[in-house]
Amino acid sequence: MSSDQFREKLNKQFRIFFDKAEQERRWNPYRDVPWDKINPETPEYVAVCAETFLGVESFLPDYISKGLAVLRNSSSAQRSFSANWGYEELKHSIALMEYLTRSGKRSDEQMHDYQQALMKQSWTRPFDTARQMTIYGSFQEMATFVIYLRHEALAKKHGDEALAAVYRFNARDEIAHAHFYEDVVKVYLEIDRPGTLVDIAHVAKNFQMPGVNIVPDYDQRIVLMREEGNMDRDIFLQKVYFPVLKYLGVTRQELVQVAIDARAARKATQTGANAAE
Secondary structure: OOHHHHHHHHHHHHHHHHHHHHHHHOOOOOOOOOHHHOOOOOOHHHHHHHHHHHHHHOOHHHHHHHHHHHHOOOOHHHHHHHHHHHHHHHHHHHHHHHHHHHOOOOOHHHHHHHHHHHOOOOOOOOOOOHHHHHHHHHHHHHHHHHHHHHHHHHHHHOOOHHHHHHHHHHHHHHHHHHHHHHHHHHHHHHHOHHHHHHHHHHHHHOOOOOOOOOOOOHHHHHHHHHHOOOOOHHHHHHHHHHHHHHHHOOOHHHHHHHHHHHHHHHHHHHHHHHHHO
């Protein structure tokens, strides 16, 4: 596949993605959430979960600037997707903050202080290439989709239809993002399957959610969220990792072989280094 064919494929995918978003997914966090259906009796731990999601979403400037930097010399479709992604993620932050303040769970002053605390940290891009970051995006967006669905169910359990709607709108965006990333990874696989498989194995081995080490008290927050059915290793494998591989048309056997080949290459390199000594 030539570079022109690569760009054209991605341009077509972005046009389809964007057109569908305009027709089916656009929503207004101020007008489309049923704010009159907030349940004031929703427990505090549910608010802590929403606040944690807001914390992760609040690093949007870092995600955009550092993500676009690695895409600068890639396709215009990927850069355009990143701009659209930022717009949609911004609505997630707005909706979560609106819930926390309209519900009375947090004051405007508390939200200001929380944002100030967040900005003492910065997000570091976890991988170095456009292909690796695209693979990371496919896992991360799918994981976030699964988490939002689980918390939509939690909000419904407590009769909070407003919060459930926030999570439902957010989840709908996240699965669309995941599928765009996956479709781009499919094109990478067409161009260079061996190299892309190596990157998939590398990203999967080193994957972690973006809130780690940047959201205040993240470890404690995650303990609470996991008690409420958040992401753990087994859920990640069953609901994220294996479904993404299936969508990509990648088998676990292929990735096992990649790991075997990598170990053999390291061993050969070490043997050669020892012989040189």
